[in-house]
Amino acid sequence: MGDAGVYPDWEAIYRDNVGWVYGMLFGKVGSRPDAEDLTAEVFLAALRPLRMSATVPEVRAYLVATSRSVLADHWRRTLGRELTTLHDELLDLKVPEEHVNAERAAEADRILSDLPENYRTILRLRFLDGRSLKEAAAEMGVTVGNAKVLQHRALRAAAKVAERIGV
Amino acid sequence: MSRVQRFVEKILRQQRIGRARVEQEADPELRTAILLRSARLGAGTVREEFVTSLHQRLAAELSEDTTPTTVITTRRRRFVQLTATAAASVGLGVAADHLVTGGAVAANPPPGGNDPQLAPDHGVWQTVADSSAMPEGRVLRFDLGTVTGFLRRANGKVAAVSGACTHLGCQLNLAPSRTQLNCPCHGASFAVTGAVLNHRLPITLPPLPEFEVREIDGVIQVLAPKES
Numbered sequence: 170m171g172d173a174g175v176y177p178d179w180e181a182i183y184r185d186n187v188g189w190v191y192g193m194l195f196g197k198v199g200s201r202p203d204a205e206d207l208t209a210e211v212f213l214a215a216l217r218p219l220r221m222s223a224t225v226p227e228v229r230a231y232l233v234a235t236s237r238s239v240l241a242d243h244w245r246r247t248l249g250r251e252l253t254t255l256h257d258e259l260l261d262l263k264v265p266e267e268h269v270n271a272e273r274a275a276e277a278d279r280i281l282s283d284l285p286e287n288y289r290t291i292l293r294l295r296f297l298d299g300r301s302l303k304e305a306a307a308e309m310g311v312t313v314g315n316a317k318v319l320q321h322r323a324l325r326a327a328a329k330v331a332e333r334i335g336v
Numbered sequence: 337m338s339r340v341q342r343f344v345e346k347i348l349r350q351q352r353i354g355r356a357r358v359e360q361e362a363d364p365e366l367r368t369a370i371l372l373r374s375a376r377l378g379a380g381t382v383r384e385e386f387v388t389s390l391h392q393r394l395a396a397e398l399s400e401d402t403t404p405t406t407v408i409t410t411r412r413r414r415f416v417q418l419t420a421t422a423a424a425s426v427g428l429g430v431a432a433d434h435l436v437t438g439g440a441v442a443a444n445p446p447p448g449g450n451d452p453q454l455a456p457d458h459g460v461w462q463t464v465a466d467s468s469a470m471p472e473g474r475v476l477r478f479d480l481g482t483v484t485g486f487l488r489r490a491n492g493k494v495a496a497v498s499g500a501c502t503h504l505g506c507q508l509n510l511a512p513s514r515t516q517l518n519c520p521c522h523g524a525s526f527a528v529t530g531a532v533l534n535h536r537l538p539i540t541l542p543p544l545p546e547f548e549v550r551e552i553d554g555v556i557q558v559l560a561p562k563e564s
Contacts, residue, residue, distance in 0.1 A: 179398060180391070187387055192380035199347045199370030205386050206352070212394055223538030231538045234522055238504070247353050252366055270380045277375035280368070295348060296372035321341060328364035331371065 175224055179216050182228055187212070190232055196273060197240055197253040210239045276336040283330045288323035295320060344369045459548075459559040467554045470494060475514050475528050481563040485547055486510065486517060487556060488528045496547040496558050497530035503537060508544075517544070 176182045190211055195204035215235040219228065237255040244251045277297065281289045287309070294305040306316035337345070340362045346353050347369050358366065374380055464478040465487060476487045477499060484499030484507060499508050499517075506521035516533055517526045524535035530544035548559040 179394070183391060183394060187390070188382050191382040191386075195380040196374040197370070198353070199373040200353060201350045201383075202352045204380075205383075205390075208382070208386075209390050209393065212390065213397060216394060216398060218539040220538050220540060227536070227538040230536070247355055248358065250360065250363075252363060253370065270374070270378070273371060273375040273379075274377070277372050280372075292372060296369070297376050299376065317341075320344075321338075324344065324365050324368060327372070328368040331368050332364055336371065 175222055176228065178221070179219070182216065182219065183212060185225075186228065186232055190236060192270065193233075193255070194236060194240065196270075197255065198243070203243070207236070207239050207243055211235050214239065276331075279334060279336065280327050280330045283334070284323065284326055287319060288326055291316060291319045292323050292327060340365055347373050456559065456561045458561050460562050461550065461557040462560055462562070463555045463557050464496075465556045467494075467551055467556055470556060475510060477510060478558070480558075480560050482561045483547075485558065486528055487549070487558075494549050494551055494556050495529075496549045497526075497528070497544040498547070500544075501526075502542045502544060503535075503539070 176185070187208065191204055191208045194207045194211075195201070198204050198207065211232060215232055219231065223231070233255060240253070240255055241251050244253070281292060284292070290309060291305060294300040294308060295302070300308065302316055302320070303313055305320075306313045309316060309319075311319065339356065339358045343353065343356050343358050343362075343366055462480055464480070464485075465476055470476060470487060470489045472489050472492065474487075474489055478485055478487060478496075479499075485496045486499055486508075487494060487496045489495075497517075500506065501508055501519040501521065501524055503519065503524055504521060506519050508517040508519055508526065510516075510528075511518050511525075515528060517528060519525065519535075522535070522537055524537065524541060525533045526544050527533055530546060532541050532543055535541050550557050
């Protein structure tokens with residue numbers, strides 16, 4: 170469907186947009202059940218008032234706006250402050266879900282490459298390869314307790330790098 | 337385990353985060369954990385089972401009558417509360433079935449030229465300004481706690497519209513020109529008469545509801561609910 174087109178019905182809107190809305194929210198909360206809850210909330214809130222004559226970019230803009238308030242509400246409820254927010258630049262994305270994932274992978278690479286070897290390894294094993302703490306400890310040849318401390322320090326160091334390079 | 341570590345473990349185990357009391361100094365670490373987790377290959381790809389089940393749920397919701405359902409899921413209830421809060425700040429006269437069906441207000445705009453009057457169930461006449469403070473052409477904001485609105489005097493007569501955007505209930509600002517009301521949330525604008533001027537929302541935006549207004553003994557009063 171071209172950007173100038175309109176959707177034939179709500180199901181087309183849903184099918185065409187559920188993937189990137191979920192991907193965008195996942196990138197902001199980092200957890201599947203939360204991202205699914207928020208995606209459901211976005212579509213439940215957005216679909217009913219949508220005009221069917223709305224164009225594809227208008228629908229996207231509206232879904233981003235709805236996602237922004239749903240995400241803000243989620244963080245206020247859970248953490249009491251907005252840990253992550255959605256910005257308008259997301260509107261420019263052509264293929265948002267792949268884009269977000271690839272962009273995140275590049276950002277993660279930049280952060281990890283700036284860390285000492287053992288920090289990089291523990292974060293890679295746990296966050297990118299999905300190993301348990303026990304498995305990660307065994308692979309690194311350290312105790313579980315050591316791995317836990319290492320992960321904690323590594324994440325702190327990674328956060329400093331992220332702040333410094335502005336990701 | 338510290339609170340930060342518990343939060344991070346939930347991300348790693350892909351659990352709901354739920355209520356968490358983590359000190360704000362740890363925010364950069366929490367954000368980095370989210371970033372690293374969402375950089376995993378295939379992260380952010382939606383599950384087909386979820387797409388199917390949400391589709392069914394949406395189909396049920398959208399085909400629903402505007403009367404409230406008796407079986408309400410937890411998530412739905414929260415959604416209803418959110419909507420009700422927004423709607424409540426929009427208009428006290430909105431019927432109860434509108435309050436409990438998300439978006440019904442926007443989905444079923446009143447017929448043109450027949451703006452709804454705010455006629456609250458438990459309204460009392462409340463003074464919002466002295467008559468002397470409202471010369472011809474003046475627009476004045478008022479805030480009664482339960483509702484906000486804008487007074488105007490045109491052709492000698494005082495009228496008032498709701499001060500909450502009919503989209504999501506954000507509080508409107510009076511533009512410096514004092515002829516229009518702007519919404520800070522998504523940029524909608526209304527005339528001081530309540531008519532919709534401009535917006536980029538892909539929905540049919542209803543006009544601002546009007547209050548019942550009277551001028552008595554040198555004061556201006558609107559019919560609105562009392563703060564409980």
